[in-house]
């Protein structure tokens with residue numbers, strides 16, 4: 282390629298990268314400008330720590346997002362608590378223990394699971410999981426935080442497996458060789474050398490899983506019951522995402538209610554950014570030379 | 571000469587899939603001596619060394635035939651506990667391969683694996699191993715620091731310490747000094763001198779002077795066969811086989 286062509290090509294690459302960065306900056310600016318005023322109006326403390334969310338009350342609406350925030354956090358943490366161990370073990374199986382054919386097969390299935398649309402997961406949760414929980418635990422209704430946790434766990438499992446497997450595959454064979462040479466068995470080696478050596482990559486998988494779980498709305502909407510209670514495991518809950526999804530259509534344009542929903546968007550945005558930043562921060566702190 | 575034979579190969583053949591890498595090896599390794607394996611690249615030294623602790627098991631399609639014994643018991647016997655074997659026959663690799671953990675945890679890895687849990691017992695084992703590997707002074711005040719922050723020569727001595735921590739009887743070293751500068755190499759050679767009273771050492775090296783300096787017996791490999799073996803001094807000064815002589819003259823020039 283000519284010199285001018287080379288320059289032009291590099292300029293195009295740079296502009297594309299710039300566009301991605303600009304989009305993110307725009308998004309940030311949007312959330313800050315649309316989310317902050319309502320929070321100021323309601324009051325930081327009232328908004329973040331208020332225990333009652335009753336935005337539909339015209340006379341005296343209350344905009345405390347604590348029940349929603351906690352439901353989101355519990356939901357994501359619960360889902361991660363189930364999906365991360367399962368995902369790590371699956372990844373370990375795929376990366377090390379499984380015969381090639383079996384690994385390829387399981388990998389395809391996991392990919393398939395990743396491709397199931399959120400609304401379909403919700404549908405299965407609604408028609409199978411919720412009635413099952415109702416019967417099994419003898420509840421008045423099966424829609425609950427527990428149902429949301431289970432559905433979320435299934436949904437975040439594939440990305441956790443995929444990312445964790447990449448991290449495990451990148452562990453140098455020399456580490457494992459050293460461990461075998463010291464008389465370690467395969468299982469001992471995988472758990473005591475391979476997994477820890479995959480550290481930051483595994484952490485990224487965990488963070489991605491939690492981030493996805495915090496951000497998921499559709500499937501959760503269909504199984505959580507959507508009452509803005511302070512969350513309990515077997516009770517109906519409303520999450521940050523489902524709060525926005527349910528109410529936004531009913532909120533009058535420009536009303537405090539609509540702006541408060543945008544503020545919830547800001548909170549979600551901050552949560553997801555934090556989850557994404559976590560592995561980078563951890564890497565910098567505990568990093569290897 | 572009344573020396574005890576600890577490892578013994580009788581007609582050992584080794585194959586990587588269809589390719590034969592070792593042909594009818596006959597070789598005795600005496601206990602508590604340094605045995606050097608020399609020979610040109612690709613002649614099967616590493617393959618033989620990795621038969622001794624069955625590290626070749628990790629390679630798909632690899633298989634051994636014939637007899638190879640450790641204390642008279644077949645190494646390749648069906649049902650043999652390979653982890654237990656490797657605990658008794660330690661290995662140091664060409665490139666230092668420390669774990670991405672602290673210095674302490676690297677050395678304590680083996681003992682922990684084999685059931686030592688008590689803090690004081692671990693501390694003691696770690697210190698003893700580091701002293702035995704002549705690196706205690708350099709790392710005593712930074713045991714909790716990452717092992718990968720050490721220099722190459724220090725890392726290799728730490729690898730030796732890590733291998734010694736499980737108290738093996740045999741130490742296999744595959745070109746363990748080839749990536750090191752002369753000073754670090756000298757340190758490790760001195761170290762071998764102190765270890766040979768307590769451990770059986772089998773050493774692969776391309777450095778003929780090193781073989782001559784540290785080993786008491788030498789075996790010369792060529793094309794997957796042992797062409798000549800014997801006391802190091804005799805083999806270097808009066809090789810019996812023309813091919814050994816040619817190789818030594820080529821190397822020592």
Ligand SMILES: Nc1ncnc2c1ncn2[C@@H]1O[C@H](COP(=O)(O)OP(=O)(O)OP(=O)(O)O)[C@@H](O)[C@H]1O
Nearest residue numbers: 586589591609610611612613614615616617618629
């Ligand atoms: N993993 C493997 N798969 C297939 N063939 C192998 C493998 N490792 C070694 N070989 C072959 O076996 C023969 C002996 O190799 P080996 O590594 O034992 O030689 P070496 O004497 O250690 O050589 P060097 O001095 O270069 O380390 C060579 O022909 C080599 O190509």
Ligand SMILES: [Mg+2]
Nearest residue numbers: 615616617744
């Ligand atoms: Mg070799």
